[in-house]
Amino acid sequence: MNISLLIIAIILVLALYLGIKARKGKDMDMEQFAVGGRGFGTFFIFLLIAGEIYTTFTFLGGSGWAYSKGAAAYYVPAYIFLAYVLSYWLVPKIWRYSKRHSIISQPEYFASKYKSRSMGMIVAVLGSLALVPYIVIQLKGLGIIVSEASYGAISPVAASVIGAVVVTTYVMISGIHGSAWTAILKDFMILVVVIFLGIYIPVHYFGGIQPMFETVQAAKPEMLVLADQGLSQSWFVSTVLLNALGFYLLPQTFMVVLSSNGERTLRKNAIALPLYTLLLLFVFFIGFTAIMQIPGLQGADGDLSLLRLAIQTFDPWVIGVIGAAGLLTALVPASVMLMAASVGLTNSFFKVLVPSATETHQLIVSRIIIIGISIIALIVTVTGGEALAILNIMSYSLITQLAPSLFFSLPKTNIINKYGAMAGILAGVLIVLYATIADVKVATFLPNTPHVINDISTGVIALLINILVTFLVSALTKQISMQQTEMNDLDKIS
Amino acid sequence: MNAIKLLLFVPFIGFLGLLPYANKIEPYILGMPFLLFWVAFWMVMASIILMIVYKFDPDNKGSESE
Structure with missing residues (x-):
């Protein structure tokens, strides 16, 4: 076993330990499991919502798109910070209504607003349909990270399977508490890793960030602006607006909103979160450096650019730390996604079909569904071949179809x-x-x-x-x- | 919806509306090509605008309504 694989393994075990320990002292019912008894304050809500910024997608896909498509990659932080602006107005309304009606999942919210169980079922199915590509992104990214960072000692498929087993285990035991606790470890590590890499790599190769961009400008100026067609300005504006709208419609983000302990917690978070997206700039610095330093990665392989460049630059133990941080960027978001999909399906199908089901029954069914979704996502991960950014846009295109129903349901008369x-x-x-x-x-x-x-x-x-x-x-x-x-x-x- | 919340439109209109003028490489600002700087600038602006809205929003006055 090499040193980097050892570091990754230690962090994986630590995440599993934290994820399981998070359950301690909680009487687990559906509300605890899904939304932490609506008890999370500013700190945890921040980490959980910010968890969406630093998924494997932003880590690998963000740098991957900067590498292969250039400035088009800016759409990622752009839609995220605009989603936070929108959230100031939008999410307290969702929280308030859900609290009053004891709602713990997105499909229930729609079912209640439209007084229709079929509506709940449609939303649950659509939510799961949008979440599967999203979970696939995490597992795929996890496979890439661990296999690259272990210098090929573990195959991507084996890494995806191990990751899926770990995340499924702690979500089943601790629910959203597991996600919240592992999020602390994750955000600490990713913060250190991304800022360090984003500054060190351009300085190491070009003597600074501006000299790096100037080198890119001299060789490939088209990478630094939006194109005239294809990934053009109208593509950028429409994709940014669509994703900003869809951000809080994603079942996992919706669920995190419900786990807040109050409206003011959500509004306070909206202020700080746009600043946190600044961290994605560092990811871009790495991607742009890779254009000049490791040219030739084609298509979906662009997602490898960050890791390949890091491997070329650093000693194995640094690669281990980067790999471990990357691993966590997959586990934490995947855990919330698995739970959001399963609680949604349990509430809108099982509870409707078996009205006499107790809380214990519902918890059991939720956990079985978590396993089912994990397996489906794993199968797609192993068989599919799309680049991460394409999967991301597809998830958003699907889930944003809920936007009209949500917005029209906000005023008193619909x-x-x-x-x-x-x-x-x-x-x-x-x-x-x-x-x-x-x-x-x-x-x-x-x-x-x-x-x-x-x-x-x-x-x-x-x-x-x-x-x-x-x-x-x-x-x-x-x-x-x-x-x-x-x-x-x-x-x-x- | 109170009037102060209308400020929330500013980042959308400012950032996306003026994008055609920002889609260029030069001048470099803070080491970044102009378009990337433009994205970063509006992240910071969004935060500042939200802070202002939070401060003046009557919804945040008094005790938390349950």
Whole structure:
């Protein structure tokens, strides 16, 4: 066993230990398991929401995109900080309603707002559909990190399997408490590693950050600005807006919001979080240095650029620390994702099918679902081959289809009804899936489309059609919907 | 929605709206090509704007409503 593998193994065991120990002193019921009894203060909420900034995607994919696509990679911190701005207004509303109605998962929120179990089921399925690519990103990234950092001693597949087993174990035992405790270790390590690498590497090779960029400018100036077509400005703006909108719709972020102990905790966090995204700049510095230092990584291999460059630069023990930090960036987010998907499915399917189920039953079912999702994600990880950033954009395109239903449900009177909401979501999701699988864009149907329009993210186009369908169906079903409300009111009276 | 929260639109409009003017390499600021600096600048601005909104937002006055 080499020194770097030893360091990674020690951190993995430490994470497992912390994740399991987190449960101590908690009487585990569904509310504790899923949202920590709504007891997390500013510190834990910060780490859990910031955990979304430093996933393996941002660590490897952020530098990978800077390496292979240049400035287009800036979309990542851009949508994250704008999501935090939006969150100041949005998430206290979600928290308040959920607290009042004892809601612990996203599908329940929608089911309650639209008084429809089918709505809950659709949201649960869509949430899981969007989460699987996201978990796959983490497992894939974990495989890459551990296999590279162990100098090939462990294969990517073996590393993904070990990682999945560890995360599944502690999530099943401690629920969100496990994620919160391991997040402390993770954010400490990643902070040190990313700032160190981001400064050391450009200084080591070029004598500074500006000289590094100037070298890139001399060789490949197109990497430092957005392109005229393809990953152009209209692509950038539409993708950033779409992802900013989708950020708090991701089931795991939604769930973290519910675990807060108050509205003010959420607002306070919104202030500090945009500054934390500055750390992603350091990841870009590494990616841009890699353009000049290790050219030739093609396609999805761009995700390897950070690690390959680090291996070329440092002693094995440093690589071990980097690998361990990278490992944690996969485990912590994956743990929250697994839980969000499983609690959502348990609440909207199992609880509906078996209304007599006790808390203990629900906990057991949630844990079984966690294992199931882990296995599915592992299979996709081993068989699929996409670059991390593509998977990320697909997750967001899917989950953002919930945006119209969420936003219209915020005011006291909702101008759309459950039929419109469901039809809109389905229409949007089908378009995203079709466009992704068949690889079509607007120009496929309208060849003369100017590329300003053709470059717009598929998710945004699906969203526009989604809104259109939502309104149309809501208007057509107004009669049925009103009769139902009257009948419900009669029920209440009698 | 109180008026102070309208400030939340500023980062969206400022950052994305002025993007066509920021999509360039020079001048370098703080060692970064201009476009990257533009992204960083708005991260800091977003934080400052949120701080101002938090301070003046009546929702944060008094004791936490449950």
